[in-house]
Structures are given as C-alpha cells and as structure tokens.
Amino acid sequence: MGNLDGKVAVVTGGEEKPMTLMHATYDAPTQTVALPPALANMNSNVLDDAILKKLVDPDIYYAFARCRATGLPMDKEDANALAKSILEWAQSKGCIGYSHWFSPLRGPIHGEKLETFVAVDFATDRLIINLTGSELFQTETDGSSFPNGELRETHKAAAYIGWDTGSPPFVYRETLYIPSAFVSWAGEALDQKTPLLRADLAVDEQSLRLLHHLGDTDTKQVVCNVGWEQEFFLIDREKYLARPDLVATGRTLLGATPLRGQELSSNYFARLSPRVNRYMAEAREKMWNLGISIHCTHNEVAPAQHEISPIFNLANLAADTNVLAMDVLRDLAFDHGFVILFHEKPFAGINGSGKHNNWGLNTDTGVNLFVPGETENDNRRFIAFVAALLRGVNKHGDLLRCGVSTAGNDHRLGAQEAPPAILTLHLGDRLEAHVKKVAEGGNFTAYETQHKQIEISAPVADIRASLEDRNRTAPFPWCGNRFEFRAVGGNQHIAFPLTMVNAALADSLKYMCEEIEAGKAVDQVIRETIKQNQGALFSGDGYSEELHEHAEKSALIHLKSSPEAYQALTSAKNIKLFSDLNIFNEREIAARQRVLQEAYATELRIEARTLLNILRTLIIPVTIEDARVSTESGYSSKLFDEKANLVQQLLTETDKLAVAFDDFPDDGPAQSASYAHETIKPLMQSARTVADRLEALVDSRLWPLPTYSEMLHGHQ
C-alpha cells in the first residue's frame, strides 16, 4: 500500500490518466509451506479494485472508474450490471443484504440500515433476489435524528447517503457494507467524511499549484496519507457492568489510585497476557480479512492498556478503516468477556488513550513531500511544504485545537502524558536550526540527511538512527518522512482532526501561491513564510514551563478548554478560510460548532447526573454505615475522625454538585458547554477527590464498586 507504486488507469473524458492507488490489493504468495489461514485470507472480505476487475466486464469497470474519477453518475444499465456482479460476490460471502455505512456526527460510531436482497418483480409478481444500481449508489433517510446542528428539522428532514466510490465495499456480519457520505437535501455535510474529502481536494489543488511554481509540472495528484495508532483499555465485562459510570459515560467518575499503577513501567511493551493475546490474534485476523493492514500490536503504558496500528493509507480510507477497526475490536471484546474502552481518560492518575495520526503528503509521481531531498530543488520543495505547514500551525493553531477538542480529550491534553493544548511544530534540533537559517537566506541544501550510525560498543550490529530524536511531548512532531499529529483523542473520529490539519495546510499553500503570483520570488516567499511563523517552532519539552513561556513570547494561540476552542470555529478568519477552500460553507461550520458544543454539554450533563446517582445511592450510604460501625466500636482513632470528617465533606460536596446540576442553563449550546466546563467539572472533581480518599479508608467489604486494582489487573 504505502509506497503508492500501484496505479489504476482511469479514463476521464476519453483521456486516460493515472490515479493513485485506492486500496492495496493482496495476492497470497505461492510458496512451499502452507500459509497460516490468517495470512491466506487477508483482504478476502474487501471488494478491492483487483477483485472488481475480475468480476465485471472491462466496459463496466471503465464506466465505474470514470464515475469514480469524475463524480458523474453511471448509466442506468451499467450501474445495474455493476450491482448484479457485486450482489453475486456478496452472496458468495454469505451476505443476505446490504447497508450503506456512514459517519454521522456522533463520534466514531457509524450509521447503518440493513436492507435485504429480497425484492419483488412486479412484472411477474414474484419474490426475487436483487440489488439495483440505484440501490448500490444511494439511499435516502431522515437527517433530523442524527446530530445536525440545526441543518435539519423534523419537518425538513430529508438526507441522502451516497456511496463514496473511493472507499471499497466490504463484508462484515453477513452484510455488504458500502462506505458512504451523508448530506442534507440541500447538499450540506451531515457527516465526518464529506468535509475530509473536500479538504483532501483542497490540499491536492493547492499543493499542485505550489509544485507548479517550484517547477514541477509532472505531478498530477497530491494525496494525503494517514497511519493511525489506536490506544484502548480492555477490562472484564462483569466489572464494567458493575460500574454505572463506565456504562453511562465510558470513564470512571471516581476511583482511588490503584495500589500499583504504572509506576514500574511494567506494562509498556510487556508480553500480552494469554487471554489478551487470544483476543488480539482473533481481532487481527478479522481486521486483515477486512483489508485493515494491522502491522503492530503492543501493550501500552498503563496496566490493561494496549495499542494497534495498521500501515498508512489514503486519509479517507484510513478514517474508514479506523472506525471499522473500532467496531471489530468492540464486537470481539464481547465474545471474549471483555469490554473495550476507547475513552481518552477512563482512569484518573494513569495514562489515557490517544490516537496518533501519522500524516504525510505523496505525489502520484512517487515523491514524499516531507522527505528532505538530495538536490537543491528537492530540498527547496521539502522546505516549502514544511514552511506551509508551519504557517498552518501558527496561524490556524485554533483549528488544530478544535480538531482535537472533546470533553474526553480535554482530560488528556497537557496532562503530563499527552501533548499540550498549545499547538507547535517540532522539527528536531537540527532541522529546526536549518529551517531558521534558510529563513535568514541560508542554503536550502545544508541539512545533513545522512543517517548517523549508533555505535553500541558491544557485539551488536551498529544501528541506523532516525534523522532527528523523538519527542513524545510534542503535539505535531516531524518523523523523518511524515508528521505525527499526536493530540488526537482515542475516541475521536479521525476525519475531523484530519480535515482541520488539511484545511490549515491548504490555506497556507494558497497563501504562498498568492504571494508568488503577486510577483514575489519563490525563495523569498518560502523564507518570509518561515520567518513570520517561526514562533510556532518548538523542539523542547512540551510538558515543561518553558513551553508556556515560549507560547507567551511568541503569542501562540492557547485555547485551554474545548468550549473555548469551539468559539474559534466561526471567527471571521475561519469562516472565510473554510468557504474559500470549499470545505464548509458558513451554515455548515456553524452547525458543526453547535454539534460539538451540544455534545460537550450533554456529555458533562450525563457525567454529573451519573456521579450524583452513584454518590447518593451507593457511596454515601456505604460510608455512613462504615462511620456508624466505627463509632459503635467504642475505639477512638485518627482514622475514625478522618473518616467522619470526610463523610461530612462528601455530603457537602454532593449537595453543591446537585445545586449546580439543577441550575444547568438552557440558553444555547455555547453557554451550556461553558457552564459544564467552568462550573460542573470542578464540582465533580471536588466530590470525587473526597470519595476517593474515603475509598482508601473504609471497610473494603462494603465498597459497592469494582476498584481500579480489580479492573486494571483482573486479567493480566
């Protein structure tokens, strides 16, 4: 997949042009030893291009390829012929029906409506098995029952789901799934996919424009590639069900620090426990089957925390496969007696879960735009794209922050385990120094791209080092051939953060092109762009005070909370940027802002309600009972005094939270989100702190919830 070697010939308007690979195909190798079934069946449930070519007549394939390249509909007869072949393929895989598979604005939980292959032939009045071209390409639904930020109402609800022909159909749970975009009757985006596809186009268009100014007229397409890394926790299902907070909110709203957490670093890259190993092997096989190229699985920092990642893919496909992988992992956890937690901070005091997005740009001529070149021209191109990204981070740090802003992710950002909420670009010491020299008129080629060999001074082969050191504290570090957007949350749909990154980049490429087209020399524009935006370069420790000092000095955007960040989405700057780049019109971006604010406020409302319920019905009765027994024992001790004090404090804090909860404002999503952040969150924290102290002191036989230790170490 990765190297974009594969090209598909596509006919546009009678003219044939190469198109970048849509989806990697796989031919099991012929070899003398038998292949493990998991490898032999790789990709077998994906209708990739290679299979499609074999299934349909060449005429139909080319008609489809033309439709994919141009977005124009296929002829009815051709579409019916295509659907008939796809129907047969799906039946051969055991499918009894199909469903469009789309991403409404509710986190990474796809939408689907199963439609069977059963139809009536009205000419003969008989039941038949059928899939028409029109059924394959689109379906209509109710847009008002999904979060839509007022783009749809119950009396004006029509919405359409249309096949994203760039993403291949697949078979899962005896169903043929057709990856789709979801838009309103007016054509406005109601989903995660549509804006990402538009942002990909903007990056393609603006990159080609800049490449042209850099003297490259061969490149016809620039694509954005993404490799995600998904972190998650696995815990026993029965313990999950005994925790109302996990069931209602996906995170523990209280819970004392475990006796042993991650202090000994004993989980990171440790062997998988036998039970987790069986789960992971089965999950990997199912994902391979679905064309998700899982390459890496390992234990993460916290106990019961794990990570998987596939090989990178086109951004749109990576977003689809991430949602699908989350589905597979979730479904399979049930079979293994686990529940999987994708929440960014399911347990306080130990590592949370992120979803690093390795993000890069490649051309259809095989060039990776984020790899330093050997020649002056190649290096100028590299520095030009780095300059554009630097400007994107500096000028549009607000958008990148919005892209990773959720109630869950706010617990992670800047919390000594994840990148800070201040967005900066990490290039590494040497590249940063080089880029700054270029800004001052230095030579483009002076960056040393020879990898150094690390001598180990032991009988171990010398090691080839990466060009720059690794910075785990940076939100957006360069990794030698790509950038890694590390701030993305584990439970996010990655399409939105990717849309924001692509929008920020495309705007800066456009800015640079406009400067050049206004008459400035290319090199001057590159240099000025770096100079004006170099405040956003930071290669130091992102967890340190130094970053905050740097941010202040360089006037970097620092949006501390999600509600604060959401406000920025509809600033005059951003409305113009999104509409100039054709990513969101003004109504669409206002709707998205509303959806995010509503989700934030609603999540906090559910959390507060759940915490109040647990405190009132489980924790307070138990701690009072414990205090009663202590008093009746006739002994006196500091322990008993402390417990009695804490019980009183808990009652007071619970009352405060209850009052604040009853006062939750109802005058618009922005106000609700701010109130949730400013008032509800701190009160929840205060009540929790007292409850957690009590948990460590009261009779553990009375404690009504599974503890952190039981949940985190139960299956290790």
Ligand code: ADP
């Ligand atoms: P880490 O060491 O940061 O945990 P991993 O090896 O787990 O990294 O994941 C790295 C990810 O980066 C993989 O998905 C990989 O395919 C992806 N990747 C590698 N090169 C590129 C590239 N040029 N563009 C986008 N993604 C890439």
Ligand code: MG
């Ligand atoms: Mg990682």
